[in-house]
Amino acid sequence: MTTTTPAGPNPAAGPRPGTSKDPGTDNRPRRLLAVVLAAQFMALLDVFIVNVAVPTIGSELHASGAALQLVVAGYSIAYAVLLITGARLGDQLGHRRVHLAGLALFTAASLACGLAQGTGELIAFRLVQGAGSAVMIPQVLSLIQRNFTGEARARALGAYSAVLATGAAAGQVLGGVLVSADLFGAGWRPVFLVNVPVGIVILVLGSRVLPKDDVRAPERSRALDVPGLVLLAAAVSLLTVPLVLGQEEHWPLWSWLSLAAATVLFTLFCLYESRLARRGGAPLIAPRVLRHPGIGLAVFRIMAVMAVNAGFLFTLTLHIQGGLGYSALRAGLTFAPTAVVFGLVGLTWRHWPASWQRALIPCGFALTAVSVAAVGLVLRNGDDGGPGLYAAFAGVGVGLALGFSPTLTQALATVRPEDAADAGGLLATVTQLGQLIGVAAFGTLFLNRLESLGAPAAYTSADALLACMCALAGTAFLGAVSGLVRRRR
Structure with missing residues (x-):
């Protein structure tokens, strides 16, 4: 077994109920994975799908800039604040029960967002949406940890990473399609209403395929901190x-x-x-999880890769829509190569030669650094970048996938099943915080640079983008160094 293949639960304890050691002869684990990843994809989609609808929301609801910022950020704030709590609730009440409850809350809030008549209502329902996601999403990793072993778990985590990759770009593309289509004259509302039928279908399927909660599990008796x-x-x-x-x-x-x-x-x-x-209580995050070998380094790497990913998408979207004048749909489609490559690498890296495995993470960060710098360079003259831009996009996709997917797999490889909720909630929170930090830090750099240069013309916007891409490259380089230091130790 290589260092990137997760170990299963303690063999002495035997397989947990619902665990399949041979998924090839039992379709239940596959159906379980499909259902929880569909819910994960829908929730992640909602983080990005709203971005391209913001101008329409502002004009139709007469919203101020601060109100629009809260429409976008309200979801992420509630999501980040409640993620670890959602993980512990799954530990307390059962992962199946809590996952379905969070999915129901998310679906109902999506309907309310789509019917909102003012920005105040929309902001409030976005907060509820984020809370539903925070309850629902931590159960995904916990259900994977508890129902897959060995190579099957590695494949499931690879699919999980691919969903994280494609959800971001798919949100941008689908948002552009829905806003441009203006279905039934509804304007921006379909970006929320699309979740309703999808959520109902996943609820029905989830109630049938998710394994029953084990009410006798000893960890479920722990009091909430x-x-x-x-x-x-x-x-x-x-x-x-x-x-x-x-x-x-x-x-x-x-x-x-x-x-x-x-x-x-x-x-x-x-x-x-x-x-x-130390007093024998049940902390929200068990210190033994933080002390587990590799978890601290994984937290840094995931934070870095998510900050680079979010900062890259955010600043590039500002440039190609504001500086180059792309439509919302064309802007969303521009990111497709990065998402497709990320997904493919996330699903296949485990099958690459064993001699490559130890170098994948530092090389992934190094490739990301080179590729994001190349994006800034090919766009520096204020044009569309030509074929070189898409080659750089592909490099970003490969690099981010190698920085994220092996890191996540290794971090969860030896975590005990009873710590799955804590580890899953911690890493999911770090993922969300990394995205927030990336948008805030690199978005601020871009906007400040643009303001100092004057009007957002294509050339000045390209200059601001180049400064951001260089900063992103520096952040990715830190991730590469962390991997090399870890290897030497």
Whole structure:
């Protein structure tokens, strides 16, 4: 077994109920995987599908810039704040039950968003949507961990990574298609309403194929860590709100005070969780998970790759729509090569030669650094970049896939089944925070650079984009160095 092939649960304990050691002779694990990944895809789609509808929402609802920012960010804020809580609820109440409940809440909130009559309603229902996702999504990794073993688990995690890749670009494309089609004169509303029939179908299928919860599981008796939940929710809120709204408000004093307070609360949270574990309690995030070999490095890598991915998509979208004048649909289609390559690599890297496996992660980050810098260079003259742009896009897709998918697989390879909820919630939260940080940091760099250069013409926008691509390349390089340092140790 290579270092990238996840180990299964403790053999002495035997297979867990519903686990199939030979998925080739039993279609139930495949149906389970299809259902949970469909729900994952729908929730991820909703993060990006709204972006291209924002101008239409603003004109039809007469929304201010800050209100539109909250329409986009409200989902992500609730999602990031409640993810780890959602993971623990699955541990407490059963992963099947909580997954379906979160899916139902997400679907109902999508309907409410599509019928909203004002920005206040839309912002509120977007928060509810994010809460539904936060309850639903952590169960995906937990169900994979508990129902797949060995090579089957590695394949399932590869499919999970591919869904994460394609969901982002698919959201941009589908959003452009729905807004451009203006179905029944509904304008922006179909970007939310499309979730309703899909969510209902997944609910019906999920109630049939997801394994019954084991009510006798000993970990289910652990009490919910309410003080830890409050500390973590407050810390994440204080971190994400200024990251999302700081640029819109020109980084006022309250945003910096909020970030400082978030640092203090994160420290208090860690101290409280450690003390609770020493006293024999059940902390929200078990310290043994954080101390597990490779988890700390995985957190850094996933944070870095998600920040690069989100910053790349966000700043490039601003350039090609604002600077080059692309339509929403054409802008979404521009990202298709990156998503397709990411998905293909995420599904196939485990079958590459064993001698390559140890070098995949650092090489992936290095390729990402070179490729994003190349994107900035080929677009620096304010034109469409020609064939070289799509070659660079493919390099970004390959590099991000190699930075993310093997990292996730290795991080979860030896996590014990009873820690699956904690590990899944932690890594999902890191994924979301990485995206928020990427949009905030690199989006701020792009907008500030654009403002200093003057009007958003194609050339000045390209100059601002080049500065961002260089910063993204530097971030990816840090990921490559972290991999090399880990190998030497």
